[in-house]
Amino acid sequence: MTALRGLLSGNAAVNTRMAVRWISSVAAESGFSFPASLARKGVAPRRDPGSRNVQWVFLGCPGVGKGTYASRLSRLLGVPHIATGDLVRDELAATGPLSKQLTEIVNRGQLVSDEIIIDLLSKRFEDGVAKGESGFILDGFPRTRRQAEILEGVTEIELVVNLKLREDVLLGKCLGRRICSQCGGNFNVASIDIKGENGRPGISMPPLLPPEHCMSKLVTRADDTEEVVKERLRLYYELSQPVEEFYRVRGKLLEFDLPGGIPESWPKLLQALNLDDHDEKQSAAA
Numbered sequence: 001m002t003a004l005r006g007l008l009s010g011n012a013a014v015n016t017r018m019a020v021r022w023i024s025s026v027a028a029e030s031g032f033s034f035p036a037s038l039a040r041k042g043v044a045p046r047r048d049p050g051s052r053n054v055q056w057v058f059l060g061c062p063g064v065g066k067g068t069y070a071s072r073l074s075r076l077l078g079v080p081h082i083a084t085g086d087l088v089r090d091e092l093a094a095t096g097p098l099s100k101q102l103t104e105i106v107n108r109g110q111l112v113s114d115e116i117i118i119d120l121l122s123k124r125f126e127d128g129v130a131k132g133e134s135g136f137i138l139d140g141f142p143r144t145r146r147q148a149e150i151l152e153g154v155t156e157i158e159l160v161v162n163l164k165l166r167e168d169v170l171l172g173k174c175l176g177r178r179i180c181s182q183c184g185g186n187f188n189v190a191s192i193d194i195k196g197e198n199g200r201p202g203i204s205m206p207p208l209l210p211p212e213h214c215m216s217k218l219v220t221r222a223d224d225t226e227e228v229v230k231e232r233l234r235l236y237y238e239l240s241q242p243v244e245e246f247y248r249v250r251g252k253l254l255e256f257d258l259p260g261g262i263p264e265s266w267p268k269l270l271q272a273l274n275l276d277d278h279d280e281k282q283s284a285a286a
């Protein structure tokens with residue numbers, strides 16, 4: 001089936017319904033299973049190591065590190081890490097009217113329309129199905145309650161991990177982000193070291209530096225300027241509450257406060273996800 005670009009013109013509600021129907025059919029074709037909610041009391045279900053079709057969502061502020069943890073987990077579980085921000089950036093790199101329109105929106109820190117995001121997501125699912133992918137860890141979607149409702153209407157999300165990090169480090173983490181223009185690897189040059197005071201614990205997050213061969217190829221995202229990051233954070237706080245509530249009432253939300261950098265947080269996250277007993281998996285994702 002061809003991509004859904006054609007749907008972008010015309011009535012938005014109809015377009016979304018068509019895209020949703022299309023995602024559903026792709027999900028059915030791909031053999032995704034739709035198990036009942038597995039999240040209980042904020043603790044993820046213990047999974048069979050051979051089970052490979054998790055359908056999880058990662059929520060969290062810009063700069064929290066959801067891309068880093070979602071991608072590590074996707075390697076651990078053998079499912080694709082699908083980040084709508086990456087899909088948007090791929091589109092920005094192309095030429096044409098859509099790219100120009102998206103650049104303006106993204107560089108202002110605003111959200112692109114549901115229709116465009118669903119179109120990009122549908123195409124990503126289509127490509128995945130063609131490659132035999134099953135399951136997913138979604139990152140950056142849903143961003144609004146409407147997107148959460150659309151997703152819920154087409155597939156069963158088993159678990160939603162809400163990554164949280166104290167606000168005073170988020171801006172620094174965003175401004176420290178770097179991408180290798182050659183391999184696409186994500187790194188962070190920010191070195192966070194806040195001492196504890198007035199009973200509040202400190203936090204230490206060492207930089208995530210790239211290997212030597214990526215060093216000279218590092219670039220910064222155009223939307224990671226101070227002004228745009230502040231707008232993205234503002235928008236995130238405004239829109240995230242209803243999304244979190246949507247999943248909380250369905251018993252799917254796992255709140256996870258990041259205690260520090262990756263060395264400290266990763267084992268604790270695995271523990272919260274009941275994945276900590278697979279040592280070989282930990283080394284696979286390292």
Ligand SMILES: Nc1ncnc2c1ncn2[C@@H]1O[C@H](COP(=O)(O)OP(=O)(O)O)[C@@H](O)[C@H]1O
Pocket residue numbers: 061062063084085086088105106109110111112113114117139140141142143147223232
């Ligand atoms: N689900 C979505 N709905 C609307 N816009 C999105 C969505 N996901 C990504 N975008 C667009 O792509 C940009 C980059 O997304 P992302 O990499 O997830 O950013 P962040 O670091 O702010 O979490 C967003 O600022 C937004 O313009």
